[in-house]
Amino acid sequence: MPTPRADLSGGVDVAGILRATGALLEGHFLLTSGRHSPQYFEKFRVLQRPQETAALCSLIAHAFRDAGAQAVAGPTLGGVIISYEVARLLGVRAVYAEPGDEKTRVFRRDFETVHPGERVLVVDDILTTGGSVNQVIAAVRRAGGQVIGVGLLVDRTDGAIDFGVPCFACERRSVPSYAPDACPQCAAGLPLIKPGGGVNLPTS
Numbered sequence: 001m002p003t004p005r006a007d008l009s010g011g012v013d014v015a016g017i018l019r020a021t022g023a024l025l026e027g028h029f030l031l032t033s034g035r036h037s038p039q040y041f042e043k044f045r046v047l048q049r050p051q052e053t054a055a056l057c058s059l060i061a062h063a064f065r066d067a068g069a070q071a072v073a074g075p076t077l078g079g080v081i082i083s084y085e086v087a088r089l090l091g092v093r094a095v096y097a098e099p100g101d102e103k104t105r106v107f108r109r110d111f112e113t114v115h116p117g118e119r120v121l122v123v124d125d126i127l128t129t130g131g132s133v134n135q136v137i138a139a140v141r142r143a144g145g146q147v148i149g150v151g152l153l154v155d156r157t158d159g160a161i162d163f164g165v166p167c168f169a170c171e172r173r174s175v176p177s178y179a180p181d182a183c184p185q186c187a188a189g190l191p192l193i194k195p196g197g198g199v200n201l202p203t204s
């Protein structure tokens, strides 16, 4: 029987945290994936606040408290913070997946990475295309580990991506994104914002 949402919340006001930290922005944004979107989660507005980040991570840890994770793996950059805190709460190791090349993540520190047969919870901050989560899943499996679930701060796809393992997100919502040549805001001539870079890019 699925655990009721009320039990998972643990009194954590997810929407209130996202609102109070100003993490949810409205505009015309260039996503890391190259797609454009009218909404953007500025994850570092949450991640710069340890108390709020810890509160959200407690939901992920709670969701997987009985899953038998032996390590928590997250991708640079935001996923490192989340894997650290979720692993701390679960009392297991955190491992950090760093860029290999453009299409892969790797565990670079050979002293304590994923062990063969180890049960690993994969975490990340914002799920948009699943690219970085899939890279971490692949890195865990290359090391012989077993992925037992995926935990996220925000799932922008509203559950549309199936990783083949249980997935929990503190917040799920459907946020549209468009290829540049199909973007209605580009068609309307609105300036494109590259989040985090402090740079407004031309729309053409």
Ligand SMILES: [Zn+2]
Binding pocket: 028, 036, 037, 180, 183, 184, 185, 186, 187, 192
């Ligand atoms: Zn656009």
